[in-house]
Amino acid sequence: MLHIVVCIKQVPDSREIRIDPKTNTLIRQGVPAIVNYYDLHGLEEALRIKDEFGARVTVITMGPPSAEKALCQCVSMGADEGVLVSDRAFAGADTLATSYVLALTIQKAEDTWGPVDMIFCGKQTLDGDTGQVGPGIACRLDMDQLTYVELFESLDIEKQEVVVRRHLEDGVERVRARLPVLITALDILNRPRRASLPGVLRAARYKPIVWTTNDFSNLDRSKIGLKGSPTIVSKTWVPEPKQVNTEYVDSANVVAAATDLLNRLYATELPQKLGWS
Amino acid sequence: MAERTGKRKPMIGLQPEGDIDWSSYRGVMVFVEQRNGQAKPVSWQLIGEATRLAAKLNVKVMALVIGWQVSELAEESIYHGADEVYVCDSKELEHYRTRPYSRVCLHVIRKYKPEIVLMGATNTGRDLAGAIATHLPTGLTADSTQLDVDEERLLLASRPAFSEKMLATILCKQFKPQMATARAGVFEQLPRDTTRTGEVIQVPPQMDPGEIATEMIEFLETKGSVNLAEAEVIVAGGRGLGGPAAFEMLKELADELGGVVGASRAVVDLGWIGHDHQVGQTGVTVRPKLYFAIGISGAVQHVVGMQNSSYIVAINKDANAPIFKIANYAIVGDLFQIIPAIIQAVRTRKLERLQLLKY
Amino acid sequence: MADERFDVIVVGAGPAGTAAAYTIAKAGLKVALIERGEFPGAKNIFGGVLYRKQLEDLIPEFWKEAPLERTIIEQRLWVLGEDNTFQVAFRDGRFQDPPNCWTGLRVKFDQWFASKAEQAGAVPIYETVVTELLRDVHRVVGVRTDRVDGDLYANIVIIADGVNSLLGKSLMVHREWNPDQVSLAVKEVISLPKQTIQDRFNLEDNEGCTIELIGQMSKMAGLGFLYTNKDTLSLGVGVMVSDLQKKRVKPYEVLDSIKRHPMISRLIQGGEVKEYSGHLIPEGGFDSIPPLAGDGWMICGDAAQMVNAVHREGTNLAVTSGRLAGETAIAAHLRGDFSFGTLDDYNTAIRASFVHKDLKKYRGVHSLLGFGDSEKLFDKLPESLNEAIYQMLLVDGVPKKDKQKMAMRLLRDAAGGNLDLLRLGIKGWRAMNG
Ligand SMILES: Cc1cc2nc3c(=O)[nH]c(=O)nc-3n(C[C@H](O)[C@H](O)[C@H](O)COP(=O)(O)OP(=O)(O)OC[C@H]3O[C@@H](n4cnc5c(N)ncnc54)[C@H](O)[C@@H]3O)c2cc1C
Ligand SMILES: Cc1cc2nc3c(=O)[nH]c(=O)nc-3n(C[C@H](O)[C@H](O)[C@H](O)COP(=O)(O)OP(=O)(O)OC[C@H]3O[C@@H](n4cnc5c(N)ncnc54)[C@H](O)[C@@H]3O)c2cc1C
C-alpha cells in the first residue's frame, strides 16, 4: 500500500494575534491554535489519494504537547496515524533544525510503517512563513520536490510517477516526477473535507503517538533546537504604523468627486513615477 | 509500496562539506532568475541592493546565471551592477528544476565562496534557496524586505513576521554564506549601464541529464498575465462589487491607468475572479505605486498584503470601513456611481492633454 | 451512520448539557456531548455571574481550578436618571471565603467545564450541529447531525440546546416565542488595564463588583449590567423584544445610550471594545416551563425556560437541571427502561428542587413586565426617584416638610397614583429580590 506522510504544524491563528502597544510584544495569550491553513490542503490531497488508490496516511508534527489536538483533527478527517515529535530539546528550531527532525521522523515512520512514497507539506506556515521546511526535508532525504502545487493531475502507480501543476508568478508549469516525491500544497489545490461523524468519534478517543529525543537512536543533539539553528533573531520591532493623513473626497457630486480625486493624484509624484502625461 | 531496499543513504546537509575557513568567503552573490532568457525584475533589483552591500564590505558583486542560451543575461548582469558572472548554460537546464539547478549553485558557492547569497523570494527562488541552504548547510532568511551588513560583516536580513505585524532582523553567525530571499519590488535596481565591464566565468552542469527524474511537460503562461507582484497600479475589488460583472468596470479603469485588477479573498472564494488576482496574506503581497481598494472592507488579511502601496485610494459606502484608516484618499459612496465617473474623468483628462499637445 | 451506540446523547455543551454529560460520564455510562460551536463556549454569552452552590454539588471546590474572573464582594444597584443616579450597594468581606459568586466569561468557563466532562469520559463531538431528533414512531432514539454519516443512536437524548431550542420545538414542547416572553440582550466586553478597573471600582486583587442598572435605557423595559472581570468589563442590557418592536429601536442603540450616561461613560472610558454579541433570554418563567421528559428524552436549562426573569440566575438553574437529568438517565440505565414513565422522575426531581421553587417565586415578574408597567418601572419612576432625592438634598430654603411632600408626589405621579405605586413597589421588590 502507498505510504503518504503529511507534515502539519499547529500555529497561532494570525488573525487573532495582536501587538501589545506598550511592550511591542506579541499577545499570544488567548490566541487559538489552528492547523496551519495550507497543511490542511496537503492532508486533503493525501486523503484523496487514499480514497482513490488506498494508502496509509501518517501525519507528523514537531511541536509542544498541545499539538496533539492538531493531529486529532487530522485523524478525524481520515489520517491513519498522527505522530507528535515533542521534546524540550527541540524548542527554538529554525527551518534547518526543523527539517532535520522532520526528516528523521519520516525515516522512523518508514521503519515503522514502510517506505514513504509521497510527502505533503503546506506551501508555508502562517507563523514561520518561510516555505523552507518542505524543500529542507526533500533535500535531506534526497528526494525530488514539487513546490507550490495547485493541481494534482495524476498518479501512475505502475510507473511510479506523478504529474502536477506548479503555480508560478507568471504562469503554470506541468511537471512529471518520479516517486518518492515531496509536494508542497497551495490552498487552491483542493477544498479540505469536513470530518465525518465516525471520523470525529475516532478522533475523540485517539491518542497520537509521541516520540521524544530518546526515541531516535541516530539523533545528533547538536543539530536540533536552538543549538542546531544557525539563524538568530537579533531583534524584533513593530514598524511605525504608516501615518496616513486620510484626505476625504466629497462625494456628494460624483463627477466633481472624480475630478477632485484626479487633481489630487496629479498633485503627487505619481504622474512622474508612472509616466502619466 | 515503493521498493527501495538496501541500506539507507546518510542524510544530506548535516555537516558543511570541505572548507570551513569562513574568512575565505568574500563577495555578495545574486541568483539571476530567468525564464526563456528573460530575467525577473527582482534579479536586477537584488543586484542593485547587492552593490550597496558589497561597497560596504569592499567586495565584488557576483551574479549566477543558470539556464539554456542565457549568455546575454551574463552581459545584462554586468550592466546592472555585477562584477563577476558565473554562467552555467546547458540544454538540460532550460527549465528550472530543483536538483540540477541546486547542484550548480552548490558547486559555485563552494568553489567561489561568496559570503552572502541573495535570491528573489519568488516561488522559484524560495524553492531553490530552501534546498541549497539545507544542503550546505547554512542559515536562510525568507522574504526579506530590508538588508544591511554590520562591522562584523554579518548580514542583517529583516523580514515581516506574524502577518506583517512585526519586523525581525535575522543573522547567521555560524556558517557561510549567509543566505536570504528578498521580496520583489522592494529594492531599487541600478540604471542599466552598458559601459560597465566584468568577468564572465563558465561553469559546467553538475548532474548527468539521465539522473534527473523530474521533467517539465509544458509551461502555461497566465493569460492576460496578472503580475500583481510587479504591477505599479492595481485596481482591486471586493465583495462590494456585488457580483463578477462589476470587475469589467474595474478592468476598464485599470486599463486606463496602465494597471492590473486585484481582488479580496472573499470574491476569489465566491468565484467572481481567479485566484491569481488575490491580494493579501494568502494571496500576493503587493507594493504598487497606486492601489485602488473598491468595495473592500479592509480586513487585516487583506491589508497586510497592500499596506505598503505608495498611494491608496479607498472607495466604500461604509464610512466606518477599516480600509479608510490606511487610505490616502477616501471616497465614501456608491462605487457603481463613482467608478464610472472616475473612468470618465481619466479619459477626459487624457483627451485634454492630447488637445493641449496639438495646439 | 456511526456504528457506535451511546447510552446517552447530550445536545448542547452549555452549563446544562455539560452538567448532564459530566454526571453521566462519572457513572461510567457512554455519553456523547454534541456542541455546534467550534468548542464549548465559543459563541456563548451571558452577563457574567456564576454561582458557587450548584456547581459545587457537582465538582467540589471547583473554583480552585475553574477559569473565573473576580470574586464578587460588592453588589450595586444603580437607578439611572437622565444625568443623575440613585445608588445602593452592599459589600461584605464574607463573600470572599467561601466565595458566593464570581464573574466569568463563557468562552473560558464553558470550555473548562466541558473539559471536565471529557476527562470523566464523555465523548466530545464539537463543531457539529444536531439538525433533528431521530424517532422510532414517537420514541426518540437518536440524533441526526450535519456531518457525513451523521446519525447517532442512543437510549436517551438530553436536550440542552439553549433558549431557541430547535429540538424542543420539534417535540412541540417549545413554542415559538411571543415577543413579550423573551428579551434580547446585547453585551460588550470592554478591555481595560487590570489596575484601572480596580481603581475605578475600588477593588483589590481578585475582588469584583457588579452593578445592576435600571432606568434610562431609551425608555424600555430592560435591565442593564456592568460587571468587572480581570481585565475587562462586561457591559450589557436586556430589553424585551416586544418593546424593541414597539419602539423600533435597535438593541445596540440602547447599549449606546447607556454607554453615554455620565455615570457609565467615566467607568468605561479609554476601554477598547473586544467583542459585541447578542443573545436571547427566556423571560416566560415558571408559566412557560414545558413538559420536561418523554419517551427517550429529557430537556433542561434554557431550552426548558429555566431562567429567572431577573436575568441574573440561569447558569445555576441550568447546572442543577442538567445534573438531575443526568441522574435520572443513570437510574433509567440501571432499570433498562427509557420510557416516559421512568424519565418523568426528572420532572419530579425538578419540582423538589430550588429550580422549581425559585421560578415559582418569581412567577409575578413576567406579568409585571407585561402589563404596560414597564415605562413606569424603567423610566418614569427612576426619573422621579432621582428628582425626588435631588430635591431632598438640595438646601434652598424650602422647608423639609414641603420637600418630602413634593418628593412623594413626584413618585406617586410617576406611578399613576398611590395604589399603583404600592403595587409596583411590591411587585418590583419581589421581582428583583424574590
Ligand atoms: C487564514 C485567512 C487568510 C486570509 N487571507 C486573505 C487574503 O490573502 N486576502 C484577502 O483579501 N482576504 C483574506 N482573508 C479574508 C479576509 O478576512 C476577509 O474576509 C476579506 O478580505 C473580505 O473581503 P471584502 O473586503 O471583499 O469583503 P467584505 O468584508 O464583505 O467587504 C465588502 C465591502 O464593500 C462595501 N460595499 C458594499 N457595497 C458597496 C457599494 N455599492 N459601493 C461601495 N462600497 C460597497 C461594504 O461596505 C464592505 O466594506 C483571509 C482570511 C483567513 C481566515
Ligand atoms: C445577557 C445575558 C446575561 C446573563 N447573565 C447571567 C448571569 O449573570 N448569571 C447566570 O447564572 N445566568 C445568566 N444568564 C443566563 C444563562 O446564560 C443561561 O441561563 C445559561 O447559559 C443556560 O444554559 P444552557 O446550557 O441551558 O444553555 P446555553 O448556555 O445557551 O447552551 C446551549 C448550547 O447548545 C448549543 N447548541 C444549540 N443548538 C444546538 C444544536 N442544534 N446542535 C448542537 N449544539 C447546539 C449551543 O451552541 C450552546 O453551547 C444570562 C443570559 C444572558 C443572555
Ligand SMILES: Nc1ncnc2c1ncn2[C@@H]1O[C@H](COP(=O)(O)O)[C@@H](O)[C@H]1O
Ligand atoms: N514543526 C513542524 N512540524 C511539522 N511540519 C512542519 C513544521 N514546520 C513546518 N512544517 C511543514 O513545512 C511547511 C512549511 O513551513 P515553513 O517553512 O515554516 O513556512 C509547513 O506548511 C508544514 O507542512
